[in-house]
Amino acid sequence: MTVLETVADRQAKWSATADALKATIDQARRSVFVLSILGALAAALASQMVPGADGQSPGSNPRTWVAIVGVICLAASTFFSARLLGGEHVAAWVRARAISEGLKREAYKFAAEAAPYDGTDRVKAGELLDDERAKIEDDGSDLLSLQVAAAGAGSTPRAPVSHDDYIARRINGQIAWFDKKAASYRDAATLLRRVEFGLALAATLITAIASVIGKTAPLWGVQFDFAAFTAVLTTVAAAVLAHVEASRFDFLVTTYLATARRLENRRNRSQEPWSDFVNDCEGILATESTSWIAKWTKMNQVAK
Numbered sequence: 001m002t003v004l005e006t007v008a009d010r011q012a013k014w015s016a017t018a019d020a021l022k023a024t025i026d027q028a029r030r031s032v033f034v035l036s037i038l039g040a041l042a043a044a045l046a047s048q049m050v051p052g053a054d055g056q057s058p059g060s061n062p063r064t065w066v067a068i069v070g071v072i073c074l075a076a077s078t079f080f081s082a083r084l085l086g087g088e089h090v091a092a093w094v095r096a097r098a099i100s101e102g103l104k105r106e107a108y109k110f111a112a113e114a115a116p117y118d119g120t121d122r123v124k125a126g127e128l129l130d131d132e133r134a135k136i137e138d139d140g141s142d143l144l145s146l147q148v149a150a151a152g153a154g155s156t157p158r159a160p161v162s163h164d165d166y167i168a169r170r171i172n173g174q175i176a177w178f179d180k181k182a183a184s185y186r187d188a189a190t191l192l193r194r195v196e197f198g199l200a201l202a203a204t205l206i207t208a209i210a211s212v213i214g215k216t217a218p219l220w221g222v223q224f225d226f227a228a229f230t231a232v233l234t235t236v237a238a239a240v241l242a243h244v245e246a247s248r249f250d251f252l253v254t255t256y257l258a259t260a261r262r263l264e265n266r267r268n269r270s271q272e273p274w275s276d277f278v279n280d281c282e283g284i285l286a287t288e289s290t291s292w293i294a295k296w297t298k299m300n301q302v303a304k
Helices: 003-048 062-084 087-111 122-138 141-146 163-213 226-247 249-268 274-303
Strands: 216-219 222-225
Touching: 003 062, 003 087, 003 122, 003 141, 003 226, 087 122, 087 141, 087 163, 087 274, 163 226, 163 249, 163 274, 222 226, 226 249, 249 274
Parallel strands: none
Antiparallel strands: 216 222
């Protein structure tokens, strides 16, 4: 097995590990989002229901069970936040992804024969690559217990690539990926913001109505508490905004689009000398990785 194949195998494993850690975080975040909303709705519904009669068993009153559901949802939301969304979990994912991307950058520079792996002595270049691989992986020694097996060979090159192949696979491939992911995150953020806008508008209108007819009024034979319902809408709207912020949608859209444009600009300029071109492109990708690593790290420090 060549050094490049070793790097590609290690990169595939670190990438799979980062994907698994990210999937856990995303699932936990979605669960917290849904449970928070369900808990608020259940609590509001319970407040509208008729209390049990004196001497009646609490378990025979539907209001009690609705309230219990609300409490369970809110408690589970808090539990998942503490256990699965803590700073150490996010840090493990960020570091695994950083190692994966670092290995991929070095592999592409080696495969494209860019500095410091240019020249005719490929044995020496291979030794330099192996040294760099060891340095990158040393930063994740404490994460080895979290590693998972790679499902496939991954996208890291395992053999030398031509100039055209490098541009097609690395540059054009990354540009397409950034554009696609940015569009996906932008659509998600737009949808959620529209939902939040509708909820906030509904809360405002209900508050205005309540100022005229009072905080409570009969509705479909039930004494409806407008104040409680407005509080629920406000809580759900806040949960939606918190989910958007926690997912970093706006930051990712901006960063991905900016990186894609920088890669396009560099691709369209002179590609000579070749080594400088490759290192410039890999530098752009390294800057993108550094920016989101810093963003997630900063947000976790604030959360603590």
